[in-house]
Amino acid sequence: MKIIAIRLKNLTSIEGSVEIDFTEEPLRSAGIFAISGPTGAGKSTLLDALCLALYDKAPRFANSVESIPLSDVGDNQINQSDVRNLLRRGTGEGYAEVDFQGVDGHRYRSRWSVRRTRSKSNGSLQPQVLEVKDLDTDQEYQGTKKELLAQLVELVGLTYEQFTRTVLLAQNDFATFLKSRGTAKAELLEKLTGTGIYSRISQEVFAKNKAAQEEVALIHSRMSVIELMPEEELLALQKEKEQLTERRDAGIKLLRDLNTQLNIVRSLKTQEELWKKKEEEEQSGQENMVALQRSLQLQEEGLIHFKAQWEAIQPDLKKARQLDIQIQSQQTGYAQSQKILKEARLRVTEYGKVVQSATSQLQMSYHSMNLLLNHVGGETLELEQVEKILQKEEELLESRLKVHEECQQRLNAFGYPALVDTQSKLKNELVRLQNIRQLTETEMKTKEDIGKLEKETVTCAQELAEQEVALKTIQRLYENARMAVGKDVTALRQQLQEGEACPVCGSTTHPYHQEQEVVDTLFRSIEQEYNATAATFQQINNRNIALQRDLAHLKHVEEQLKTQLVALQQENPESGNEEQIKNQLKELAERILEYGNLYAEWQQKDEEIKKMRAHCTALHENVSRYRLAMQKAASSKEQLAILETAVITEQGRFDIITKALEELRLERSQLLKGKNVDEAEAAVVRREKELNATLEKSRKDVEMAQNRLAGLQGEKKQLSVVIKELREQQKHIEFPDQLPETIAKQQDENSNTESSLASISARLLQQVKNKVIAGQIAKELAEKQLKAERWAKLNKLIGSADGAKFKVIAQSYTLNLLLFHANRHLSYLSKRYKLQQVPGTLALQVIDCDMCDEVRTVYSLSGGESFLISLALALGLSSLSSNNLKVESLFIDEGFGSLDANSLRTAMEALEQLQMQGRKIGVISHVQEMSERISVQVQVHKKVNGKSVLTVVG
Structure with missing residues (x-):
């Protein structure tokens, strides 16, 4: 990455x-x-x-x-x-x-x-x-x-x-890491190395163990609530269940017989009521039959009358159809004449606009021509007068063009481009001479600065050499003194006895044996002098480096100045001095000014000629437009007169057609009340279909009424047979009116028997279920107890509510790997120290290699030493985190x-x-x-x- x-x-x-x-x-x-x-x-x-x-x-x-x-x-x-x-x-x-x-x-x-x-x-x-x-x-x-x-x-x-x-390495966490407690170190290692899974494992083990113990306790509580009845009570319940089953079956059979008798009584009553209803429906059907037959007769008479009326209007239909054909033919001629008249009027309107437009263009052209000629008088100029004025202006333009060409020849004789080129070269040469003068002055000043810096550099080098000798001398004294006050040397000095030989030097006199404070004071004095000498040496060395850098820079600048000066001097060595060039530039400026005045005069005349030429061209164009506008206006007026005559002719023809069409429409409106022949015939056909449909429906209604009456008579016969059979069956029933009460009592008795039987059956079924559940719980309890024992053992080893137990164990291995990488980086930062883990804990200690591998606490480190070790830890973590990634x-x-x-x-x-x-x-x-x-x-x-x-x- x-x-x-x-x-x-x-x-x-x-x-x-x-x-x-x-x-x-x-x-x-x-x-x-x-x-x-x-x-x-x-x-x-x-x-x-x-x-x-x-x-x-x-x-x-x-x-x-x-x-x-x-x-x-x-x-x-x-x-x-x-x-x-x-x-x-x-x-x-x-x-x-x-x-x-x-x-x-x-x-x-x-x-x-x-x-x-x-x-x-x-x-x-x-x-x-x-x-x-x-x-x-x-x-x-x-x-x-x-x-x-x-x-x-x-x-x-x-x-x-x-x-x-x-x-991104931040050392603040590792400065805290050096002196934090073991639990805090484990948490910090988790955060920095991303190995928080060990804490989660410890917490998960603790939670699993707690859950397993709770599950065992829950199973014990479930086992305690299950009840099993004694064997004697179980046998008594089974016998009582058999007796109640026999009583329930007998009660069900008796209730079934009683319901059958009640159904016979109720069915007889229902069939008798139904017979009376059918008799009433038969009487109503006979009355309806008479009414339907009367309506059928009236509809047949109405259909005959409608057909007679249809035959009577046949002549009017024929006459109306002939008039419709004539009107349609006349309407076609009317539409054509109307269309021709409309188109003729439209053309008249359009040509009226054309005439108006041509007249307007003629006026605009004339007005434009007057403006060009500055003619604002009341009299009208003829086209021939305008053409004469145009000829005079063109002759004036030719004369001025000749004068303009003479002025242009004088301008060309000046050779203006050569003048400007010469002026540019002289200006560049003047700048070059001025740059040579400035570079020469700068070069002389740079030589003076170089001389001063060379003297300062020599003096500073001498001071640096003297200070270096002094530093080496005091450094040897400081190293010897530091060894003399070391922990091991101090312990050895305290063990010396007067008259006994020193195991290091062999002397029998020990002047510093009782003067440890004097030795410490002397060491601090030498240390202060060493630090002061080292600081002075560093300051002189920094000043010497700065002087050498500045001297090299000035020499480089001097070389650049020389190169630039030589290049400028070789460009044009025979150009003259600055005064001569300035005089030449002055003469050129006067010549260029004279050219400018003549060019302004030429430019003014050129503008006047352009205006005259544009005026003549515009006047030519206006004359042409005016002549065309006159021709177009005359042609448009002639065409408009022809079109107006055609409109009058077409209007007379249209009026004749309109009058004939109105007379035919008046005659047609008196036949069939103005209705269309096809529509009238269609209406008659629809009416005939309606009358036939109504007649057919009435016939079907009569037929259905006859069928319904016959069906009621057949149903009455069937009901009479059923009623006779039910009356014979009712004769064998005792107290038929008391049957509902007897059935209700028997239902209550059956219900009580069923309830007692259900209660006993439920108790027996619960006994069976309880035996099965008790067996399952006992099996589950054995499994849960085995699982709980395993989690309890694992929890004792690594489990804890906060995850600290396993976290400390796991991060101890992580810390060892981190210290391996950190010590490798620390060997570059400080060869004196080496980090080490305090055995059995996550605490850190420092090995001082300069003091015979003395073990030191991290609290004894200075601020700078703590930072170097913290940096080594940070770099070690970087190595640890990126083993599999570059x-x-x-x-x-x-x-x-x-x-x-x-x-x-x-x-x-x-x-x-x-x-x-x-x-x-x-x-x-x-x-x-x-x-x-x-x-x-x-x-x-x-x-x-x-x-x-x-x-x-x-």
Whole structure:
């Protein structure tokens, strides 16, 4: 995974669009670069933009746990942990964009953007938008924001937590890590290494054990509520059930016989009532039959009368059909005459417009011609007069053209292009001579500055050599003194006895045996002198480097000045001096001015000739248009007169046809009441069909009434037979009127028997079910108890409610692997120290290799030493997290401010070692010495109003 470019706009203190492209120089060739700037300038905003574009998260919100609403524009509010807070206030939109190389080798671009409503600074914040694109195939990824974030994790190869442990290193967590408790270390290792599964396993084991024990207790409680009846009670219930079954069967048979008798009584009553109803229907049917037969007779008479009327109107139908044919023929002639008359009138109207238009054009042409001739008098000019005026103006134009050509020949004689070319060459030569004079003066001043710097450089080099000798001398004293106050030496000194030989030097006198405080004071004095000498040496060395850099720069400038001066002197060595060139330029200016005056005069005459020529051309065109307009107006008036005569003729013919048509229509309106013959015949046919249909329906109604009457008579006969049979059966029934009461009593008795039988059957069935359930519960209890015992054993080993038990065990192995990687990096940072795990715990201790591998507590480390060890832990975690993934980009955020000059130099050398492994490393720091050591920098500069700008230098 490799970061290619970072772009952002309007985020926190950075206003406008900025870009950091690692494929362009100087960042392309730099293995390590610094992101520098004052505190609060916006250095960490670059890393926030990187995480926003890839994960929709920002490191600065990592510790925000409270959900507190903050006021936004207007009455709107936004949660304090919302990443949209990064949008710079006062702006309407912003974005973060990252180009990176994914795990599959393709180049991708991910863009995170946020805007306010209508992109106005006072609009409401809209939801952030994520866009992902494959730059190699130009494919645009689709999906919701959640789906795109999941795809980005696959493309990058790292989750957000892994990314912030592998690509972004923050030392604050590891400074805490060094001195935290064992449980806290385990939690931090879980967070940093993503191995929280061990805590979840411990908690899951605890929960499983608790659930298993609760299941066993629940089964015991279920077993206690199951009741089984004694064997004697069970036999008694079974016998009582047999007796009740026999009683129920006898009651059911008796109830069935009683219901049969009741049905016979009720059926007899029903059949008698039905016979009476059929008799009434028979009487009503006979009356209906008489009425239907009378209606049938009337309809037959009406049909005969209708047919007689139809025969009587046949002559009128024939006469009406003949008149209809004549009217239709006359209407055709009427329509044709009307159409011809309409078209003739339309042509008259159109030609009237043509005549009007031709007259208007004639007037406009005449008016235009008068304007061109400036003729505003009351008299009318004839066409011949206009043509004479035009001839005079053309002769005047010819004379002025001859004068104009003479003026143009005088202009051409001046040779203006040659004059301008000569003037340009003289001006360039004057500038060249002035540049030679300025370069000569600058060269002399640069030689003086070089002489001064050479003297200062020699003096500074002498001081540096003297200071280096002094530093080496005091350094040897300091190293000896440091060894003398070491822990092992102090312990050895306390064991010396007067008169006994020292095991190191063999001396029998021990002057420092009782003077430990004097030794310590002397060591502190030497240490202070060593530190002061080292600081002075570093200052002189920095000054010497700066002087040499400035001297080399001035010499380079001097060479450039010499080259430029030689080039200028060789361009035109025989051009003369500045005074001669200025006089030549003055003469040329006067000549060019004279040309300008003559050109102005020529231009004025040229404009006058153009106006005269345009006037003559316009007058020619107007005369032609006027002549054509006159011809067109005369022709249009002649054609209009012809068309008006044709309209009058056609109008007379149309009036004759109209009168004949009206007489035929009057005669036709007196026949058939003006109705159409076909319609009248169709109406007669419809009426005849209606009368025939009504007659046929009446015949069917009579036939149906006869059939219905015969059917009622047959039903009465059948009912009489059934009633006779039912009366014979009723004679054998005792007390038929009391049957409903007897049946109700028997139903109650049967119901009571059935209820008792159901109760006993339910108790017996429950006994069977309870036996089955008790057997199943006993089997389930044995299985659950075996499972609960296993979980109890596992819970005793690794289970805990908070997950701490297994977490500490598992993270002990993780810590060993982390220390392996950290010590490898620590060997580059400081060969003096080595990290080690305190046996049986997650605590850390330090091995001091300079003090005979003395074991030291982490609390004894200085601030700079703690930072170096924390940095080694961070780099070790980066190695641990990226074993299966090649990570080519690394960003380290702050932490270098606690280092002295030597420690800072050591840290830089270690980072350079990482650079040699193929990583591009970005260091975010405001430490001046670090910024000076790293030549390629992304500098963040603070401006007014809380704004910052970025520049890449190198």
